[in-house]
Amino acid sequence: MFISETPQFEIHRLYAHNSLRNYTYLILKKATREVTIIDPWDAEACLDYLRNLESSQFFVINTHQHHDHVKGNAGLLAAGAVIQLPDYLQAQPLPGHTCEHVVFYLKDESEHLFCGDTLFQAGVGNCKNGGDPLALYASIQWLRTHLLLSTLLHVGHDYFKKNLHFAQQFEPDNSDIQYYLSNLKLQEGFEMPPNSWAIELKINPFLRLSETALRQGLKRLDKFESSELVSDRDIFIKLRSLRDNF
Numbered sequence: 001m002f003i004s005e006t007p008q009f010e011i012h013r014l015y016a017h018n019s020l021r022n023y024t025y026l027i028l029k030k031a032t033r034e035v036t037i038i039d040p041w042d043a044e045a046c047l048d049y050l051r052n053l054e055s056s057q058f059f060v061i062n063t064h065q066h067h068d069h070v071k072g073n074a075g076l077l078a079a080g081a082v083i084q085l086p087d088y089l090q091a092q093p094l095p096g097h098t099c100e101h102v103v104f105y106l107k108d109e110s111e112h113l114f115c116g117d118t119l120f121q122a123g124v125g126n127c128k129n130g131g132d133p134l135a136l137y138a139s140i141q142w143l144r145t146h147l148l149l150s151t152l153l154h155v156g157h158d159y160f161k162k163n164l165h166f167a168q169q170f171e172p173d174n175s176d177i178q179y180y181l182s183n184l185k186l187q188e189g190f191e192m193p194p195n196s197w198a199i200e201l202k203i204n205p206f207l208r209l210s211e212t213a214l215r216q217g218l219k220r221l222d223k224f225e226s227s228e229l230v231s232d233r234d235i236f237i238k239l240r241s242l243r244d245n246f
């Protein structure tokens, strides 16, 4: 599925139709038709897509080592792929979901971030398989100081609908959350375009830790003493553990 383009690149996305709802990304460099594949799930599906893109040179990179993000590596390597970070992508370590997690920036007039499982639409990654919520909190704060409002976020899984339902518990009057939930009644999450950072700031509870409405929602649900003395970091940790059991 074609997602976006810049003067030099096209961004395509494959949806895995598996229970984990994985996304794989393909970045086509228009001048050379080389393709960089990020987090391949299904090598055959990637190779089919590469044929449609008329690309015979391709690289593979992974945001982290979880099996659902590297499963397609072997098949692609057998078909001639090379594991290599191309010079037009910048890697940034952002631990939390796992200790070795990295994200990749593409900058070409517009800014694109390939987030892996650090950030999702209306949510963040879990820390249950080798992660650390405090490290994830620090990584999300790093994004807060480095992303542009217009940065497009290419996430590792489609958890959009479930994340919105989680967020709506705390902010039932948030019209942006309502808007995206009503859009998801019309189309599947994996058909939705990527969100910008500006959108995430409006709907993602993990980015809204200081918001009065969110804190009151936490208190109303009687799940947290949401006094003003509670730090953003503590709210983040609480939300992460609530989402683990949602």
Ligand SMILES: [Zn+2]
Pocket (backbone or CB within 6 Å): 064, 066, 069, 097, 117
């Ligand atoms: Zn993962």
